[in-house]
Amino acid sequence: MTRRTTLILLGLLICFFVGLAPARLVGVLLPERLALDAVSGSLWTGKAARGVFKLDGGSLILGRVSWHLSPLSLVLLQPTITISVDWGGQQLAGAVTRKLAGTVVVRDFYASFDSGLVRQFLPLYIGGRVIADFSEIAIASNQVLSLEGELVWEGAVWAAAAGDVPLGDYQLVVSDNKDALQGRVTTLSGALIAAGDVVVAASNYKIDLDLSGPATRDPELANALQLLAVPSATGFDMVIEGRL
Numbered sequence: 001m002t003r004r005t006t007l008i009l010l011g012l013l014i015c016f017f018v019g020l021a022p023a024r025l026v027g028v029l030l031p032e033r034l035a036l037d038a039v040s041g042s043l044w045t046g047k048a049a050r051g052v053f054k055l056d057g058g059s060l061i062l063g064r065v066s067w068h069l070s071p072l073s074l075v076l077l078q079p080t081i082t083i084s085v086d087w088g089g090q091q092l093a094g095a096v097t098r099k100l101a102g103t104v105v106v107r108d109f110y111a112s113f114d115s116g117l118v119r120q121f122l123p124l125y126i127g128g129r130v131i132a133d134f135s136e137i138a139i140a141s142n143q144v145l146s147l148e149g150e151l152v153w154e155g156a157v158w159a160a161a162a163g164d165v166p167l168g169d170y171q172l173v174v175s176d177n178k179d180a181l182q183g184r185v186t187t188l189s190g191a192l193i194a195a196g197d198v199v200v201a202a203s204n205y206k207i208d209l210d211l212s213g214p215a216t217r218d219p220e221l222a223n224a225l226q227l228l229a230v231p232s233a234t235g236f237d238m239v240i241e242g243r244l
Contacts, residue, residue, distance in 0.1 A: 033053055034054075035052045035054065036048035036065060037050045044069050045067070047064065050065070051063070065083065067081050068081070082094070090114065091113075092111045093108070093110050093111075095108055103139070104139045105139075106136070107137075109134040109136075109149070112130070113129070114127075126156065127158075128155040128167075129154045131151070131154065133152075134148060134149025134150075134174075143203070144181065148176065149173075150172060152169070154169050156170060158221050165220065167215055169188040170187055170188060171185070171187075174198075180199055180201035181199070181201075182199050182200075184196075192213050192215035193213035196238075197209075200244070207240040208239050210234070210237060211236040211237075
């Protein structure tokens with residue numbers, strides 16, 4: 001038996017055993033904060049009854065998770081796994097690649113969820129639906145290196161004690177601009193007109209928005225906005241700066 005034949009047979013044997021690898025081994029390729037329960041299938045194609053994303057202050061419970069791992073990506077030493085998540089009408093999908101240098105790249109990322117989920121991260125009393133659609137997201141050392149896509153907030157409302165205050169529909173288009181990520185906020189429709197920019201550079205961020213329209217005359221909304229913005233001739237000027 002020649003050396004070449006031996007290597008081919010060894011490669012086929014490895015592929016055979018990897019092909020039989022149980023689905024639970026996919027956890028090795030996932031981010032540390034993401035855990036899967038009740039997994040079934042194989043390493044290449046499988047599903048989990050539930051996913052849990054661990055946060056600093058608790059956990060975000062996801063629903064059904066399914067995945068497909070590209071065999072070719074393992075050969076190229078850039079494992080790529082396509083993930084789909086569905087929980088209670090919320091959806092999330094994307095292809096995640098982990099490069100040798102440690103950079104994680106997410107392509108064709110799509111998410112649709114109730115904006116009430118934001119309350120698990122920020123104390124904002126809001127409602128509506130958020131749709132995220134990004135062609136590429138690159139992350140390294142817990143920092144976003146590149147981001148291309150958009151966020152749309154549909155049917156936005158402010159949850160006030162006297163009842164929800166309708167705001168409108170908004171779009172945030174994000175792209176790379178040299179060493180910074182820059183987003184442009186525009187109003188698609190609604191009683192609160194928002195326009196301005198969001199800039200993230202290194203660990204610093206700045207939000208600069210002009211808020212106007214009939215919604216700014218609502219007493220409860222106006223009182224809430226004054227905690228973050230300065231009254232202007234047309235409504236409010238909101239400028240927020242800080243570190244991530």
